[in-house]
Ligand SMILES: Nc1ncnc2c1ncn2[C@@H]1O[C@H](COP(=O)(O)OP(=O)(O)OP(=O)(O)O)[C@@H](O)[C@H]1O
């Protein structure tokens with residue numbers, strides 16, 4: 001908890017660091033945990049000393065509502081409203097953000113495509129049901145066509161079930177890294193959200209928080225890069241994204 005408190009204090013000083021990673025959280029399927037993951041990863045980024053922001057690009061405003069319940073000033077959360085996504089990202093970047101996570105709506109193909117286009121990297125979130133897995137393809141095609149670094153995270157996993165085993169088999173159909181840690185279905189997630197928190201804050205030693213930490217580690221080692229990027233071009237199976245160049 002003290003680590004989080006310390007990181008949150010960074011927000012009291014102006015953001016200053018140039019160069020920001022933009023991560024799009026995507027899924028065509030509704031309710032698979034995009035918003036939960038955006039919040040949890042943003043909080044995890046704070047614990048790692050990163051200045052994190054969430055762009056809530058979903059008209060449902062799930063993350064904005066969480067932000068309104070939240071007792072802490074960080075992460076910075078901004079809605080898209082009627083603005084261009086690039087403008088909002090540029091604003092976050094000029095404010096000194098280290099990482100901006102874009103929470104996207106389900107179904108809405110133009111917003112998903114725009115987020116994927118502007119992001120340095122993307123995460124595709126899926127549940128374990130066959131209906132969840134078969135919806136991966138649409139978003140997979142978008143990020144693959146853009147040659148974006150990307151990976152798949154399985155959420156709402158029920159350990160040691162046939163459903164999880166089938167889902168693990170199903171995601172192998174995509175040539176994309178799959179996070180080795182599944183996020184287990186646990187009531188601590190919605191409980192934390194009800195208070196505007198994430199599980200790392202309500203139960204930092206708990207298994208749910210450990211899983212989020214492991215997803216973050218996978219993300220920074222396999223999908224994102226906080227080093228100055230030098231590698232031109234992308235390979236979506238192993239990746240080092242270029243710095244965001246947000247078009248004017
Ligand atoms: N691992 C989990 N364990 C328990 N509950 C979860 C988990 N992940 C998500 N949930 C719950 O499932 C519901 C949907 O999650 P969330 O809002 O993050 O999904 P979403 O993909 O953003 O949905 P939408 O497509 O509507 O934007 C929420 O009530 C959330 O608390």
Ligand SMILES: [Mg+2]
Pocket residue numbers: 034035036058062103104105
């Ligand atoms: Mg959502």
